[in-house]
Amino acid sequence: VKIYTILVDALCKEGKVEDADGVIHFMIQRGQHPNVVTYTSLIDGYCLRGEMRKAREVFDLMGFRGLVPSVVTYNSLLNGYCKNLKIEEALLLFHEIIKKGMKPNVITYSTMLQGLFRVGRCKAACELFNEMRVHNQIPDKCTCRIVLEGLCNNNQVDEALSLFHLMGDNKLNSDIVVYNVLIDGASKNRKLDIARNLFKDLVVKGLQPNVRTYNVMVSGFCREGLMGEAKELLVEMEESGCPPD
RNA sequence: AAACGACUCC
Numbered sequence: 001v002k003i004y005t006i007l008v009d010a011l012c013k014e015g016k017v018e019d020a021d022g023v024i025h026f027m028i029q030r031g032q033h034p035n036v037v038t039y040t041s042l043i044d045g046y047c048l049r050g051e052m053r054k055a056r057e058v059f060d061l062m063g064f065r066g067l068v069p070s071v072v073t074y075n076s077l078l079n080g081y082c083k084n085l086k087i088e089e090a091l092l093l094f095h096e097i098i099k100k101g102m103k104p105n106v107i108t109y110s111t112m113l114q115g116l117f118r119v120g121r122c123k124a125a126c127e128l129f130n131e132m133r134v135h136n137q138i139p140d141k142c143t144c145r146i147v148l149e150g151l152c153n154n155n156q157v158d159e160a161l162s163l164f165h166l167m168g169d170n171k172l173n174s175d176i177v178v179y180n181v182l183i184d185g186a187s188k189n190r191k192l193d194i195a196r197n198l199f200k201d202l203v204v205k206g207l208q209p210n211v212r213t214y215n216v217m218v219s220g221f222c223r224e225g226l227m228g229e230a231k232e233l234l235v236e237m238e239e240s241g242c243p244p245d
Numbered sequence: 246a247a248a249c250g251a252c253u254c255c
Contacts, residue, residue: 005247012248040248047249075249082250110250142251149252180252215253245254 001027005038012045017054020045036062040073047080052089055080071097075107082115090115104135110143117150125150144172145181152185157194160185173205180212187220195220211237211245218244 004027011020020042024034039062046055059077062069074097081090094112097104104112109132116125129147132139139147144167151160160182164172172178179202186194199217202209209217214237221230237244 002247007247009248035247037248042248044248070248072249077249079249105249107250112250114250140250145251177252182252184253210252212253217253219253 001032001035001038004032005034005041008034008038008045009041012041012048015045015049017042017045017049017051033065036067036070036073039067040070040076043073043080044076047076047083050080050084052080052084052086071102071105071108074102075105075111078108078115079111082111082118085115085119087115087119087121104132104137106132106137106140106143109137109139110146113143113150114146117146117153120154122150122154122156141171141175141178145175145178148178149181149185152182152189155189157182157186157189157191161194174207176202176207176210176213179207180210180216183213183220184216187216187223190224192220192224192226209240209242211242214242214244 004023008020008023011017011023024038024042027034039058043055043058046052046058055077059069059073074093078090078093081087081093090112094104094108097108109128113125113128116128125147129139148160148164151157151163164178164182179198183195183198186192186198195217199209199213214233218230218233221227221233234244
């Protein structure tokens, strides 16, 4: 079952969901019954393609077959709803997890947070962000990135920055991805001065800008028509051993 | 642990 499941998962990740479904039928014929992990992989496959109806069918089918969805199963389906902006379904599912007596984990919360931010429901997102600590789910780097990006995408760069500073002296400060998120957020909100400061700041902290950092800065400059500065950065990329892609 | 969340452009 394990080896078949690995196959199902790999096929799903390549978008070959119908092949994966075929493998599952084959498994059943052979008396090798798919388990929760197998079905979860298939659900994730459908979600990645935005086929939420099919994903839901598989989810329900699991139930009929007497399998109990795990928190990962819920997370996969939740992610599908969030990515496809079906926020009401996502919220329903989120509450269903709790009703079933399961414990949402940090990934559940992060996924839900991202969904709320994507539809512009910042207030609800921030409340959820507070609520997760109450339930002893400690936000990790990934959660923080989602929240900061969510704020930036909703024209709340200043709030994102003060939150970033509040989060202070932990691992976030040495996370280049967080800087990428903030720099991109600032420049998209036409606050290039802030972006420039963040860029300086990360260098001061001894962080190495990566290709994405530069891409974000360069497009920021271009957006404002500052082609000179954009070119300077391209040169800097070559010099610092990080050639443009 | 065989399954889930994160950064630019596309």
